[in-house]
Amino acid sequence: MSLSIEQVRARVASQKTLLPALYGNMDFDATPERFTEDASKAVVRDRAPLGVSVSQDDLDRVRAYTMLGDIVADAYAALIPKYGFRRLIDMLTTACEQGVEAVVEAPPELLAFIADMEATPDWVDMDLVREGARLDLNATAHLAPFAIRGAFVATFLNKYSALPMALTGTLSNDTAARRVNETATFFATTVLPGALERHGAGFKAAAMVRLMHSMVRFNAIRSGRWDVSVYGVPIPQVDQMPAGLIPVFLMAFKILRQGRRHFTAEERARVELARYRCFLLGLPQDLLADTPEGVVRIMTARNTTLRQGFDDETCGALVRATLAAYLPPDRSPANRLHDRIERRFAKAFFLRHFMNGDQAAAARMGVEVGAGDRLVFAAVALGVIARMMAFRAADKAPGLRDVANAVLVRRVRKLLARYGHAEYVTDAAQYRPTRAAA
Template structure:
């Protein structure tokens, strides 16, 4: 019985009642093989990051991670399950119309869509929209000036664990040209949410979050209902909320680590704005409040506990192939000599970012995971860093000067919009016809 998070546990159990055709046969009282509390097992929390023992000893945190490992999306999943009655195009069109014009604009809106939109419209009691807007202003600077060079590196980091990566592997959506589309969709989502007003009720970020949720729910539906490879006893719920938390909170994790290095137990005022913005964006993506900590210690502890319980596994036929496919993908909108040069620079930054953040700087570890870092990469970074990092520092400094803040923000907004054009129009869909057995991603 849950001792610390009974409401979250009830939400998990409600999935069987809300969607018996999808979750009726799942035992929500049993943890999948992917979750381990055995101190002898190797997990996704490397020794160089933290000692695993204190996290295993925290019964409250362990219960939270175990519970969230079984949580899908209680409102988006039932809507995605309507794929048996509606075409994917119809589901997307109804969702987009409801986001842009309201649920009343959708003729004969199915009750599943009504519940989905109502859930996103429900304002959490902790929300401070003024703080969200301020956090978005801070966040769009790295979205414009840093993210284009490192997102691929952060993206492939989600593929280095078989249990967490398998849902996307089964979709076949990360092989060939589809890999480029998914990377650009991810980058586009995080960029568009930073634009002024993007997370307001009828803003583009609100709609993008709804589309991401629908895509994830489609993956869950197709993995559970249409894939012979998905074993609930091993992998649990496809794309559980606990696996979405690291991607949605990675910027706060970096802020939290920096605060801890400086001996701070609290975020600064500007960091607190970024926290509010990130938490609300994650809320719109469906993450429960229990997975949205507000302090540096809370953020670090939650992400490390998740890693301490996630069994380590790197299957080269699945994880390695996805990493290689993503690294090989061409992300630029056109194929010219200049764009090829820009692509090479971006790949170098992504590879080195991955090396430092997820491999402790060990090139042999990175290479074993499909990322080779060589002298040419360091040369490209050395040549371009004065401009890329210099511009970032200059823009950040200017944004703190009241007289320059408006001019600086206008410049950053224009740059984000320019970036969005290069990412292309996101589709945020999952088609069962694309599904492939794990390990066959070519």
């Protein structure tokens, strides 16, 4: 069951006593500048989209989760001074692949971290998760390679939520390319058969992402360059929610526009996959709704309380670095051609799905979308839709389903080889000061 708002606030406050070295000086009763009750100053102003009204309880939860990090993963990351970040990664890798008993003198913080991920809550239906992963193979194989950059850019539209990425030095083209490919790797890995089982590759990838987020928190807060009164906790739960639920959020909005109020069986399976991935990343049930109205309501509560702010020094630099990044593994003629096509598609995809087609607003953020980009987007979209429809048809045919699934699995594995090995690390030496500190 979801926690009461009093229980959520108590959990937030517990960070101060459980992790005093990290959160001991934070005032969790203070409201950071990034949070606003005035929707006219927020990223989104409509608190009742498509007739789905946000309640005061929703706003209170978002306010609380704006100040919540990840207690068990943060405690493990706080061991960096003792073990070094490479040793923490090695121990976590061993624990994921072989079990914590295989880690020599495993620290109690690692035991708690793994136990938290193993404690699958009763609100998760693992059969639905597996079906959702199978169904998502199609989009991962065909759409994701073209859409991932555009979706990644969408996370940089607000200076309050984008700052952790800027602070960690993710402003160069090479670093941006690595982060995009790591994100693509995580989502692609989690749809492979068995990947989200206890010793699967998806479980390990989630643990690595979770540790990386905690390393960012640890290094940002300990750097003395993080202004809590302005930005709150680095990478709070409410900022991880959009990244984990973007496809579900877009789907929920589409469903409500169609006049429906319930997910179909296939849609529900995809939602359950997203919810379980988010659980592995440390998100609470409160932020992981399982109905179209619930998904839209909690995301709207977050977006109508996140203060609007596009800082070119932070957001603009991240957008430009991501758009300029060369993602393929080499510069062969085929990969250079793919890069040009994918880059054009990504810009148009971003404009269509995250800027509501407002070209002027996109241009102000550094995303110029021309006629050529729109033409490439249309051509690629037609090809992607045709391939996805063909595989959907094969999925409905008993004699073809297994063959189609096998083909999709091979394609996703090929994509993973193309994305390269994901490091999921953050180097404190690259951290940049915030504008306030500077």
